[in-house]
Amino acid sequence: MALLEIDQLTKAFGGVTALQDVAFEVTEREILGIIGPNGAGKTTLFNCITGMLIPDRGVIRFRGQDTHGRKPHELALRGIARTFQVVRPFPTLSLLNNVLVASGHRAYPSLRAAAAPFSTPAAREAAQALLARVGMTGEFDRPAGTLPLGLKKRLEIARALALDPALLLLDEPSGGLRHEESLQLLELIRQLNQEGITIILIEHNMPIVMGVCRRLVVLDHGVKIAEGDPSAIQRHPQVIEAYLGKAARG
Amino acid sequence: MLFQQIANGIATGAVYALTTLGLTMVYGVLRVLHVAHAGIYALGAYVGLVAFRFLESFWLSLLVAMVVCAAAGILVERFLYTPLLHLPRIVPLIGSIGLFIAMEEAFRIVAGPYALAYETEIRFLSLGLGPLRLTAPQSLIFTVTMLLLGLLWLLLSRSTLGLAMRATAMDADTTATFGVDTRLIVSLTFAIGSALAGAAGVLIGVYDNQVWPTMGSIPAYKCLAIVVLGGLGNIPGSVLASFLIGLAETLLIGVVAIPFPRDALAFVAMILVLMFRPRGLLGKG
């Protein structure tokens, strides 16, 4: 069954089309890769799915329900979590509190629940477990702004997991990571998927994409130019053109 | 009566335009709400008065006031704002308010709490168009403002320096990669903006025939409202909003006589406009 259905999705910024009639589906429990050259509209697509941008046209259905007009927090509460391409942890909050902010999703909708203390032993333990889960150890009390980039990326994944998502959108999670860190990330993505989280991955690191995704969608200048399994995509003439053409020109 | 009020409105609007231009230029490059800009405006009036007493020439004293204010503007930029840029916006804002309070007090202590007379015999032609007649001082204000606005427009649109200033306001980091010394550009922007505020101070001093320590109090905040109304950092927007508010104040309160304080009008207009255009009249997005 399709967890997410996207149809005729179009978004323009002052005359520049970022997405043009994009359509695809994401099945429950799959890992879908979104690839394409820079400026292809990948992050815009994520922003539309998470409600941060309102599409000009087209439909996005999550669990069969149209998400049009839903605010980002409503979609987060329904189970769509994301990380950001340029990391955005809350810089002066501690690592633990960064994760706890997301754990609060159960409390926020009711003022009464939100008035309860957040730093309970149970909540702290759960947050620590999530941080350990993404491979973070050590001082969870230090401010997130002081972390190196690789750890900020992991922190963002831990924070997204604290939302108990059904759908996890990862925007270039391996960007700025070293090779062995990327391999650990690959393993983590696989595990999360096995636990039942559906994942959409924007990624430039081809070994990662080819390693975990069974299906890919290729965007170029806001248009979906190909969709299929990795081996077919690698041979797709338009995809080769999009990448090589860019490389040859740039 | 009506035409006289329109003339008053144009003169008021012209002074607002001069003051807010500096404010909006400064906002463009540093994104700080420069409350102390009105301190520079009052400084200009005082310096202009002192210079006039020595030099006995309005034009020379105007020039001196603008130069002194430009220097003061650079000092404020270098020692207050630039070191605080990476901090939350509220820090330079409070610092600026502190500086403004200190400046007003310094004027009071040095020059005395009372208004000083600005005795100038203005010999200037009286402009007019049909039944609309500007008095000599109004004509002077209008002419000087238009002259300075014209020069600024030429500078911004025709010169390399102007291009660098506009580019820095848009995206300082990218501009720096093209080899532009953006720190210098920021300082120059402050200098020009402050010189305009100084000119506005002198003009108001001449127009009202007096200079007093707290003459910047109302402009300090009203000009912020006008700048926001025009679309923060948007230069044509600021000019448009200045004349609109200048005219609205004199016409609604002077002619229609609505029972409302003149100085709150700019804020009411601003709040109403922001409800529908959260980025101001000519703001983008």
Added chain:
Amino acid sequence: MLSGYLVTVLITIGIYIILALSLNLITGYAGQISLGHAAFMGIGAYTSALFYTKAGLGFWPSFLLAGLVAGLLGTILAIPCLRVREDFLAITTMGINFVVEATFLYIPFFGAGMGIGGIDLPHFFGQEISKSGYLALVVLVIGLMIALDRWLTRSWIGLAWAAIREDEEAAGAMGIDVVRFKVLAFALGSAGAGLAGSLYAHFLTFIMPVNFSFAQSMVILSMVVFGGIGTLRGPIVGAIVLGALPEISRPAMEYRTLVYGLLLLLLMRFQPGGILGEHSLLPRSWRKLCTAMQNGKTGQ
């Protein structure tokens, strides 16, 4: 016994502490710059004064209604504020202050330029309470504000505010209804200012629009920032220091406003976190001293 003069000064400082703590909820915790806090203090003061002098209600109902009305108006006036961010927000709140002050000044119902007089100190068992008694009441309200502060900062609400302060968009992506929590901050902060306004009105017994001007907002905000924004101790210490300054500097009357301005300027320039901010010199040296002493002890 405290002298009458001292009690008067202490009550004034106490009211400023309540104002600073309530503004800290909006600007310190939720990160929404407000340059118009005195407007809500004024709304509270006028509400209380009108219910007391015109409707004939007693002090206590007037006092509570002041908090309620200021909180409600804070909620309503937060709506234009929600459409704008950062610098636009700062100027909008400033505008609200000017408009509220103009309303008091120009509408005869509010006494216009004459203000409202004849607001008495509260009665307690049929007797007007003494100034010391009133001071006790102010301290009680400060205690309640501190309790509220502690409670909120430890709750999910406080955590949501912190997230909004740091990154609104990311906070939304974490399931936080940004609009709702911002409105909550404005409502609670304004209600606190309303209570302080009522205490102020009944203490002065006579209020005028100028008491709630933009300059007053600046004084309150300066106290919060001076002590250390976003902490509990900061606004309290800021209110005490800046509130006492005019009294201490009475001999140097001529220069006190100059000193005030320079103090703000230099503090922001060299200690932008305020004197007691998390990363400021004083708390850091104190912590160092503590560690050094502890090390000294264990070293022996």
